[in-house]
Amino acid sequence: MTPGHIESPLIQGAQRYQRLTLTNGGSIRITPGFFSCSSALYTDMWKMGVRTLQLNMIPPRIIPPGFIATDQGFLLIPNQAGVYLRGMQWVNYTVTFSTMIVSSGTSFAVRSNDYSEILITINSKEHSSPNTLIVNMRQELPPPDTYIYNATLPLNISLLQWYDIKAIVQGLTIELSINGINASIIPIPESSSPYIPSVTPGGIAFTTSNSQETFFRDLQVIDLSSNNFGTILYQDSLTSKQAVSDFGVGTNELPVILDGAKRDRNVWSGDLLVAGPVLYYSFYEPEYAAGSLAILNSYQLTNGPVSSRINVGFPLQRSSPSDEFISPIFYSYTYFLTNLISVAEYYLYTGDVEFVHDQWSRMQLLMNFFSKLVDTNNLVVASNPIWGYDYNPSYGTYNGKFTKLNILYAMALENAASLADVVNNATAALQYRQQAAAVRTAVNTYLYNSTANYYMISDQQTAGIAQDTNSLAILSGIASELNSSIPQRLLEQMKQKLRVLVANGTGYLSTTADGIPSGTSVIVSPFISFFHAAAAFEQDRSDLAFDVLDSVWSPMAQPGPYFTGTFWESERPNGYPGASTSMAHTWSAGITPILSKYVLGIKPMSAGYTKWSIRPQPGNLTWAAGSVCTPHGIITVNWNNSHAEFRIVVNIPRSTSGIYSMNHNFQF
Numbered sequence: 001m002t003p004g005h006i007e008s009p010l011i012q013g014a015q016r017y018q019r020l021t022l023t024n025g026g027s028i029r030i031t032p033g034f035f036s037c038s039s040a041l042y043t044d045m046w047k048m049g050v051r052t053l054q055l056n057m058i059p060p061r062i063i064p065p066g067f068i069a070t071d072q073g074f075l076l077i078p079n080q081a082g083v084y085l086r087g088m089q090w091v092n093y094t095v096t097f098s099t100m101i102v103s104s105g106t107s108f109a110v111r112s113n114d115y116s117e118i119l120i121t122i123n124s125k126e127h128s129s130p131n132t133l134i135v136n137m138r139q140e141l142p143p144p145d146t147y148i149y150n151a152t153l154p155l156n157i158s159l160l161q162w163y164d165i166k167a168i169v170q171g172l173t174i175e176l177s178i179n180g181i182n183a184s185i186i187p188i189p190e191s192s193s194p195y196i197p198s199v200t201p202g203g204i205a206f207t208t209s210n211s212q213e214t215f216f217r218d219l220q221v222i223d224l225s226s227n228n229f230g231t232i233l234y235q236d237s238l239t240s241k242q243a244v245s246d247f248g249v250g251t252n253e254l255p256v257i258l259d260g261a262k263r264d265r266n267v268w269s270g271d272l273l274v275a276g277p278v279l280y281y282s283f284y285e286p287e288y289a290a291g292s293l294a295i296l297n298s299y300q301l302t303n304g305p306v307s308s309r310i311n312v313g314f315p316l317q318r319s320s321p322s323d324e325f326i327s328p329i330f331y332s333y334t335y336f337l338t339n340l341i342s343v344a345e346y347y348l349y350t351g352d353v354e355f356v357h358d359q360w361s362r363m364q365l366l367m368n369f370f371s372k373l374v375d376t377n378n379l380v381v382a383s384n385p386i387w388g389y390d391y392n393p394s395y396g397t398y399n400g401k402f403t404k405l406n407i408l409y410a411m412a413l414e415n416a417a418s419l420a421d422v423v424n425n426a427t428a429a430l431q432y433r434q435q436a437a438a439v440r441t442a443v444n445t446y447l448y449n450s451t452a453n454y455y456m457i458s459d460q461q462t463a464g465i466a467q468d469t470n471s472l473a474i475l476s477g478i479a480s481e482l483n484s485s486i487p488q489r490l491l492e493q494m495k496q497k498l499r500v501l502v503a504n505g506t507g508y509l510s511t512t513a514d515g516i517p518s519g520t521s522v523i524v525s526p527f528i529s530f531f532h533a534a535a536a537f538e539q540d541r542s543d544l545a546f547d548v549l550d551s552v553w554s555p556m557a558q559p560g561p562y563f564t565g566t567f568w569e570s571e572r573p574n575g576y577p578g579a580s581t582s583m584a585h586t587w588s589a590g591i592t593p594i595l596s597k598y599v600l601g602i603k604p605m606s607a608g609y610t611k612w613s614i615r616p617q618p619g620n621l622t623w624a625a626g627s628v629c630t631p632h633g634i635i636t637v638n639w640n641n642s643h644a645e646f647r648i649v650v651n652i653p654r655s656t657s658g659i660y661s662m663n664h665n666f667q668f
Contacts, residue, residue, distance in 0.1 A: 087221075526571070602635055
């Protein structure tokens with residue numbers, strides 16, 4: 001095999017791996033990004049991060065549809081679910097469709113929305129509970145699934161026979177009929193949650209359990225509202241691929257990055273804060289980041305929020321923002337902001353001006369939304385508990401003046417100003433920078449505990465030290481604006497309060513126990529530890545940064561019953577994964593860009609690496625070598641600290657320029 005680019009023309013579309021045999025010595029590099037060093041463990045962990053990402057990179061048009069469109073209608077095999085994507089404004093309506101049960105029963109949901117739905121199941125006579133009607137309320141907030149009603153049906157429900165279903169959804173009742181026979185009047189209980197009204201808007205969804213296989217066809221939804229009575233809201237035979245796409249379970253149009261290869265297999269905006277850098281420092285296939293951001297941002301409400309999560313089968317929306325969108329979860333205030341931050345980061349690593357122009361109007365609308373949440377003290381106030389979740393739902397919702405949200409808002413404003421510069425909107429750029437300065441000052445004035453020396457979780461949660469809040473305060477520069485010594489104090493505080501020091505324990509806790517609801521288990525989060533390690537490196541504290549890397553990531557790289565060759569979603573403080581942990585989760589692969597950016601030392605200083613910085617932080621390593629792909633070519637760095645002098649060799653692309661420097665704390 002001769003050196004150079006090798007391409008195989010016969011790889012099948014679903015083939016993810018190919019065996020390469022090297023017969024005459026030498027080496028093979030699969031990715032343009034590369035890292036190796038004197039520590040075999042760090043070298044292996046860099047590769048594990050790349051492998052974790054690769055398992056979650058989904059090329060366009062390879063995901064099979066969740067619903068199968070046939071000439072008899074949708075066929076749903078077991079464990080499928082899809083909701084009509086534009087039913088968020090529906091409240092009172094009549095649903096009619098036909099269904100044929102292949103096995104067990106048939107299920108559909110009404111008033112299905114971001115946070116709740118009413119699930120109606122009709123069991124066949126062959127079911128263990130024959131000819132029964134079962135109704136459950138499903139919701140995002142606890143309790144997640146509540147039984148509300150059951151009844152015996154007035155007719156036998158046989159397999160492989162079509163039945164006409166009619167459900168009149170009106171107020172707090174659902175009138176259900178089958179083949180024109182009144183089956184039941186289902187009472188909808190009053191909501192026990194102060195955050196969810198008893199009558200919620202939402203559309204129609206079809207679903208199957210692990211024992212069900214069902215056909216659905218000839219769907220019609222008619223409005224019963226007084227101002228639109230009798231209007232057909234949706235009508236389709238359910239026999240086309242377009243209808244499958246309408247329910248968000250078609251094939252993927254764009255290349256995307258999933259959160260987990262097995263669970264949840266969704267595209268999450270917050271995860272891209274790590275997944276993006278992993279991509280840029282390894283495969284450098286920016287279209288996967290662009291595809292993920294484009295489809296997330298295409299689901300936007302008219303007042304500005306963009307989707308935090310989309311199913312891999314959701315179609316790219318090409319219309320204007322709409323309040324009809326239902327199934328993408330507009331999950332979190334913090335995640336809304338990460339969409340914009342990731343767009344700006346994508347531009348930094350690629351220099352893709354066209355993408356910025358494509359996204360600009362939506363990003364501007366998003367920032368307008370947040371500007372209306374700012375109080376007289378220049379702080380964002382989180383008032384909608386439905387959007388109060390963050391990266392770990394078990395930690396509950398964050399309301400009031402949530403510190404992390406305000407830090408991210410300041411960061412988003414600065415990134416929005418940079419995007420405004422790209423589109424030549426000087427007025428918006430100036431406005432965003434002025435707003436950012438005001439928010440940064442307000443965070444230091446109102447949300448920093450000067451007595452205990454940490455940034456509070458919120459004005460309502462003053463106890464507890466959160467790893468993400470204090471790490472982001474350092475990375476954003478907010479902490480150093482308060483006092484140049486504050487970042488170092490925060491790093492020491494986190495080591496003292498969050499480092500797991502018990503026997504058989506490892507890692508850094510994501511928060512102290514007093515920062516989360518009573519009875520909730522504290523996790524070690526590789527996702528959040530990415531920001532912690534970066535903050536330490538940015539402050540030239542490679543000693544603390546390497547301690548984070550060693551204690552958080554090395555347990556996942558050790559041989560044992562839980563070793564997967566990829567990084568886990570989260571860890572227990574004992575170094576093991578939790579019971580429902582995703583074992584190949586992209587947001588946990590942050591050690592890969594950390595090693596390339598800070599240890600090897602390569603990072604962009606202007607869009608597309610036209611200007612770059614090379615600033616190695618060796619720690620106790622004796623050598624490191626690697627490369628990073630840029631739009632202009634590949635940057636390679638090879639440094640050696642094993643002798644009496646520090647030696648470094650750098651190769652850079654033409655038409656770029658940069659600065660080389662060393663950590664002033666480094667000794668050799």
